[in-house]
Amino acid sequence: MPRVMIARSFDGPEALELADEPTRAPGADEVTISVLASGVNPADAKLLNGVWGRNPSRLPLHPGSEVSGVVTAAGPDAVGPAGPIAVGDEVIGYRVSGGYAEEITVAASSVLPKPASLGWEEAAGLLLTGVTAFHLLEATGVGEGDVVIIHGGAGSVGFxxxxxxxLRGARVIATASERNHGLLEAFGAEPVVYGDGLVDRLRALLxxxxxxxxxxxxTDEALDASAALVADVDRIATVAGFERAAEIGAKRLGGGAGADPGTELRMGARLPLIELAGRGELTVRVARTYPLAEAAAALALVGEGHPGGKVILLP
Known part of the structure; x- marks a missing residue:
């Protein structure tokens, strides 16, 4: 019987336990995936901590919103965003529920083809951060010739x-710790150290x-520096600092209170992002992998805020 990580309470990642659960057979327009890698994200910890509600009827919790693997069963009319899905297809699943598992049955609308050139680990870590970054660029209209400051340029979303x-032809200035400056320079960004004096360092460059x-x-530092350097507040956006963003009038994107979730836009970005990654034009850095049973440790690393790339679970 397939193994899965579940939590029987809202007591955080420490409540996760390994369980044996039968996989539901796919219904119409569903597929079953043998999971070969699962992405680990801060949102998973929020689910486990009850940030989005603590309704007991939702227990046990099944975290994990992105996976990669091979289709082992397909229901009638299993058609994904790229077309019909068949047994044996190598795929990426996003957005899904319960991805911390060896096997999962999901809606075909969440299943997309994995390029042969993309490894399982990279594929499992591509889409959540990718669609979030895409939303940031779309919401602020980033285009050819723009000068763009990206706070946290070495983090998964920032990278x-x-x-x-x-790729859109913008000049990019990215804040990051000094140890990541070489990486950012290799990908065409101009790195700046964050911390005290950030506004002055940015003004010297811009x-x-x-x-x-x-x-x-x-951080307040990042948003205050943004307001100091960018005249049009409509072209400042955050996926993390909602309180300060509301105070300065910047755009708030994602799942927080008062934020624009951009659901349709994000889902529409999945195929183009996969195509870019398949051509080698979009790189996913994998910082570390953990066995499925060590999901709590993987979430702890992500929670520290500087994992150095995506953290992935392997069955």
Whole structure:
């Protein structure tokens, strides 16, 4: 029987336990995936901590929203965003529920083809951060010739945003710790150390200011620096610092209170992002992998805030 990580309470990642659960047979327009890698994300910890509600009827909790694997069964009319899905297809699943598992049955609408050139681990870590970065760029209209500040450029979302902004022809200035400056330079960004004096360092590099600021870290420092450098507040967006963003009038994107979830836009970005990754134009950095049974430790690393790339579970 397939193994799955579940939580029987809202007591955080520590409540996760390994269980044996039968996999539901796929119904109409559903498929079953043998999971070969699962992405680990901060949103999983929020689910386990009851941030989005603590209704007992939702227990046990099944975290995990992105996977990669092979289709082992397909129901009638199993058609995904790229067309019909068949047994044996190598796929990426996003957005799904219960991805911390060896096998999962999901809606065909969440299943997309995995390029042969993309490894299982990279494929499982591509889409959540990718669609989030895409939403940031779309919401602020990043285009050719724009000067864009990206706060947290070496984080998973920030790193995707750096690459996507460069592909659009923007000049990118990315804040990051000094140890990540070489990486950012290799991908065409101009790195700046965050911390005290950030505004002065940015002004020295950008005497005329910037056109856009994208925040992936959520600190007051990042948002205040954005407001100081970008004249048009409609071109400042965050996926993390909602309180400060509301105070300065910046855009709030994602799942927080008062934020624009951008659901349709994000789901529409999945295939283009997969195509970019398949051609080698969008890179996913995998920082570390863990066995499925060590999901709590994987979430702890993600919760520290600086894992150095995507954290992935392997069955």
């Amino acid at each position: 995707a945003a750096v690459q996507l902004a460069r 005497p005329d200011g910037a056109d856009v600021a994208l925040d992936t870290v959520g």
